[in-house]
Amino acid sequence: MKFDTLYNPYKSQRMTSFSRKGMVATSQPLAAQAGLEILKKGGNAIDAAIATAAALTVVEPTSNGIGGDAFALVWTNNKLHGLNASGPSPKHISIDKVKERGLKEMPDYGLVPVTVPGAPAAWAELSKKFGKLDFHEVLKPAIELAENGFPVSAVLSKYWKKSYEKFSQSLLGSEFQPWFDTFTSNGKVPKAGEMWFSPDHAKTLNLIAETKAEAFYEGELADKIDKFSREHGGFIRKEDLTTYKPEWVDPVSLSYRDYEVWEIPPNGQGLNTLMALNILKGFEFSEKESVDTYHKQIEAMKLAFTDGLHYITDPDVMTHSVEDLLSKEYADNRRKLINEEALSPAPGSPPKGGTVYLATADGEGNMVSFIQSNYKGFGSGIVVPGTGIAMQNRGKDFKLDEEHENSLAPGKKSYHTIIPGFLTKYGKPVGPFGVMGGFMQPQGHLQVVMNTVDFNLNPQASLDAPRWMWLKGKEVMVEPGFPDHIAQALQRRGHHIIRAVDEVGFGRGQIIWRDSDTGVLAGGTESRTDGHIAGW
Numbered sequence: 001m002k003f004d005t006l007y008n009p010y011k012s013q014r015m016t017s018f019s020r021k022g023m024v025a026t027s028q029p030l031a032a033q034a035g036l037e038i039l040k041k042g043g044n045a046i047d048a049a050i051a052t053a054a055a056l057t058v059v060e061p062t063s064n065g066i067g068g069d070a071f072a073l074v075w076t077n078n079k080l081h082g083l084n085a086s087g088p089s090p091k092h093i094s095i096d097k098v099k100e101r102g103l104k105e106m107p108d109y110g111l112v113p114v115t116v117p118g119a120p121a122a123w124a125e126l127s128k129k130f131g132k133l134d135f136h137e138v139l140k141p142a143i144e145l146a147e148n149g150f151p152v153s154a155v156l157s158k159y160w161k162k163s164y165e166k167f168s169q170s171l172l173g174s175e176f177q178p179w180f181d182t183f184t185s186n187g188k189v190p191k192a193g194e195m196w197f198s199p200d201h202a203k204t205l206n207l208i209a210e211t212k213a214e215a216f217y218e219g220e221l222a223d224k225i226d227k228f229s230r231e232h233g234g235f236i237r238k239e240d241l242t243t244y245k246p247e248w249v250d251p252v253s254l255s256y257r258d259y260e261v262w263e264i265p266p267n268g269q270g271l272n273t274l275m276a277l278n279i280l281k282g283f284e285f286s287e288k289e290s291v292d293t294y295h296k297q298i299e300a301m302k303l304a305f306t307d308g309l310h311y312i313t314d315p316d317v318m319t320h321s322v323e324d325l326l327s328k329e330y331a332d333n334r335r336k337l338i339n340e341e342a343l344s345p346a347p348g349s350p351p352k353g354g355t356v357y358l359a360t361a362d363g364e365g366n367m368v369s370f371i372q373s374n375y376k377g378f379g380s381g382i383v384v385p386g387t388g389i390a391m392q393n394r395g396k397d398f399k400l401d402e403e404h405e406n407s408l409a410p411g412k413k414s415y416h417t418i419i420p421g422f423l424t425k426y427g428k429p430v431g432p433f434g435v436m437g438g439f440m441q442p443q444g445h446l447q448v449v450m451n452t453v454d455f456n457l458n459p460q461a462s463l464d465a466p467r468w469m470w471l472k473g474k475e476v477m478v479e480p481g482f483p484d485h486i487a488q489a490l491q492r493r494g495h496h497i498i499r500a501v502d503e504v505g506f507g508r509g510q511i512i513w514r515d516s517d518t519g520v521l522a523g524g525t526e527s528r529t530d531g532h533i534a535g536w
Contacts, residue, residue, distance in 0.1 A: 016460040016522050019535025023521040024048055025510035026358035027063075027436070029532035030150055031055035034141035035360055036534035038133065045366035046074060046130040047138050049358060050123045053372055054142035054205060056356045057119075058198055059150055061183065062159040062377055063436070064356045065390035066204060066216075069115075070122035070372035071264045073251055073422040075365075075429045076130055080422060082264050083125065085246035086394070087116025088314075088411045090235035095400050095408050097235070106396050106408065109171060109381040111234030113395035115414070117216075119372045121246045124213035129248075130366075139209040146202035146388075149195045153530040157192040163377050164189045171381045175232035178383040179390070201388030217241045221387060228384050251422070252322050256281055257453050259430070262422040263445075265322055266312045270419035272442035275304035277449065278331040279338070288455040291489035294468065297450065298495065299338045301443055302345045302470045307334075308442070310347035313406040314413040324350040342474045342494035355418050355441070357434035359512045361521050367512065369420035369432030376438075421445050423452070423513075431514050431521075437507035440469050444507040452511075459511040459524030467506045471498070479506055503528045 017023070022045070024035035035052035043051070049072070057065050072083040098112060106113050127135045152160070164184060171179065182200065183189065190196045207215040215221045218241070226238040252265045254274040261277060263270025279300040285293050311320050324330065330350045337343060355373035373392070374380075380393035397415050398408035406415045417438050423430040435444025444467065451462035466482040477498045478487055491497045500506070508526040515522070525531035 014460055014525060014527055016458045016524055017533040017535055019521050020519065021363040022048065022536040023361045023512050023523050024052055024358065024534045025512055025523045025525050026052055026056065027356055027508050027526060027529045027531050028056060028059045028153065028156070029530065030059045030145060031358070032532045032534040034145070035358070036536060037141050038138055039362060039536055041133065041137070043133045043138065044131070044364060045360040045362040045368045046076070046126050047133045048360040048362065049368040049370045050126055050131065051138050051141050052358045052360065053119070053370055054123060054139050055145055056358070056372070058142050058145045058201055060156055060356055061390065062156060062163060063374070064372050065374045065379060066120060066201070066208070067117040067379060067389045067391040068119045068372050068374040069117065069392060069394060069416070069418065070119040070370065071268060071418055071420050072122065072126060073262060073264065073369040073420045073432065074126070074130060075367040075422065080251050080262055080424070082249040082251040083122060083246055084249050084264060084268070085118030085122030085125070086267060086413055086416050087118045087244055088413045089115050089395055089398065089408065090237060090240050091410045092237065093235040093408065093410055095402060098400060098408065103400070105400055106398050108376060108393060108396055110173070111175060111229055111232055111236070111380070111382055113393040114234060114236050114380050114382060114391045115394045116236065116240050116244050117392060118244070118246055120208050120213040120216045121244060122372070125246045128212070135212055136209040139205055143202050143205045143209065146198040146205060149197040152190040152192055152194050152196050154192040155529045157190060159377070160189045167381060176381050178385045179378065179381050182383045182388055183378070198388055200386055204387045204389060217244060221389070224384050224387055225389070254278055254326060256449065258425055259453050260424045261449055262424065263419055266315045266318060267413045267416045268419045269308055269312060269415065269417055269442050270421065270445070271312060271322060271325060272304045272308035273421070273445040273449070275307060275325055275331070276300040276442070276446050278326055279303060279335045280450070282331065282335050285450070285454050288451070289483060289486065291486050291493070294486055294490060295493055296338060297446065298468060298470055298476055299343060301446055303334045303337065303348070305442065305470060306345040307347050307350070309415070311405055312415050317412070319405065320350045340493060344473050355436040355438070357420070357436045357508070357510055359432040359434065359510045361431065361512050361514060363519070365429070367429055367432050367514065369422050369434055371418045371420045371434055371436070373418045375417070417441055419445065423449070428516060429514060431512045433509065433511045435507040435509035437505060440505060440507040443469055444509055448509060448511065459513055459522050462511060463509050463524045464527055469506060479503055
């Protein structure tokens, strides 16, 4: 990637950041600094990613936690490796057992949607396979942030307040009291600039550090999760934790122009991005800010997303393979559906054959694309007493329909929204990228890739560009800064355009590209949050 070919036509308070020895890009400055601290101590990009991820559970609890899942793409030794650290549903759950509780769909909150957390195992596995420093040393910055406290950032305080207001009205059972005990103080949440301390969180991180996460899956933390679940009618048990292992997977890719776009394979939804790009590479785009460009992007994305929602689930039970869904024949057939008018998408028939994101790089050539999440905000609203562990609600996406691909079943992994991305060119690394935000993520990936590859925008500009988000049918939401004349033109083509009142929900991304000749790193961070790049 040559930076002199990239430009930024957007007005932004941030400029692309450059460094040479290392870089960490994420949504919280203190977490980015934690990763940089580890780089300066002799750690590599993998160590820095672990340190940053652990710190994010402390300084951004509104989006992720120790009880969440994680995925990673790791470039090291001239190869890209994939780690799927998403957890399955409990072994004792079933559609019938959920319906016996009077539920017609999986709930957002409580113990029912709780699945096995994969994040602590991801940290330990990454450290074991590729790390340079001792695991405890890598988690030390996060432990210190939890013990000594940190000043709450502006965007964090906003989301914290919104969650508290919602939870105060809806989380009324005794199983939710530990959340209020953990994340409020005297019935209040912290304002921007106020210090916040997380002593239980610090103890748990220290246990994870000392035991390389065994305490979480086999020891006293697993016992506490099991005990609280049993007391409040949950399904998750210690045996679910004990038998869990993260999985090393082969990343999937698509050739797009002169680049290769990489994603984690299903159960992740990164395949949606690749399917959309596979449709779009049959078109030529002369300019970014044109109604034709946006129209084709939206149409391709809605076709791909509709297929993804229909077919993506635990790969062990998928009826169509990645090769089926990414075949040229299928992309050609889907592309033929795109005309001048907005369409109402339906799944095709392929031929058979609440989140934080971070990117790191070091001076040795290692690069990491890492994402972890409790799914929706703080997750399930369940906090294990005395631990600071906020449990995810990933099971929410399961369907209580036995005929659906993503139907609930014991020990099954659900369709997963969090996806790290990576870009290479002619087999050489360009770098990691990602956009957080539920079902916005593959749409954000698509827009960032095209901003970079088709329109030559620099990392910061690729993130600053106004975003759109397909919702359902012909409904498309656009950001407040989205060009009005294009929004009106899309409306005339049959799209139902909804203009958002703020930028919430349009994702929060990070990018690090490496210059192929000099090794210089160029980073962009999200202007929609407290994003920060720490360079060295």
